[in-house]
Amino acid sequence: MSLTPSNMLPLGTKAPNFMLPEVTDRWLVQLSDFASKDALVVMFICRHCPYVIHVNNELARLGNDYENSRVGIVAISANDAQNYPQDRPEGLAEQKEQFGFKFPYLYDETQEVAQAYKAACTPDFYVFNQERKLVYRGQLDDSRPSNSLAVTGEHLRQAIEAVLTGETIAPESQRPSLGCNIKWRESD
Secondary structure (H helix, E strand, C coil), rough: EEEECCCCCCCCEECCCCEECCCCCCEEEHHHHHCCEEEEEEEECCCCCHHHHHHHHHHHHHHHHHCCCEEEEEEEEECCCCCCCCCHHHHHHHHHHCCCCCCCCCEEECCHHHHHHCCEECCCCCCECCCCCEEEEECCCCCCCCCCCCCCHCCCCCCHHHHHCCCCCCHHHHHCCEEEEECCCCCC
8 A cells, every 4th residue: 555645736727527437327427417516526536445445434424415415526436447356346336335425436447537637546535616627626634544533524525615605715725635546557
């Protein structure tokens, strides 16, 4: 396990487009499906990473808390499933079922979407406003598997609420997420 920080995509970046299959039923989900939402949370997660395992319950709470709201949430896994079989779509579907994720969970087999977002680790979080400009990137909260801090989702939740109320999120308050590096496929 390699501890990797977020790349911290520049604020104001437009959300890269995506069209990826949902892991449970394979229907395609794309960025435009969230056009009616005032905020969009894009998170890169996977099944096997201890840092994601540590926050799975909070991710489920986020999905429950913002279900049927002005916030869209989508999770994407881009790990090389050939070398990390737990991160195959069927394994991701089991994770979604186990934790009751209420948001689409997508599989980025080509890893092109993860590259477009400059995702570096799992978990990696991005919050976009209604114009789909990046206003927050970074950590869920200060909790890690190695510390005794409670998993609250505090930083991500504050960012979401700031978008909904029209407040500015101070760039200096945004700290990189830390987690396992994305498992990139080897080039041919």
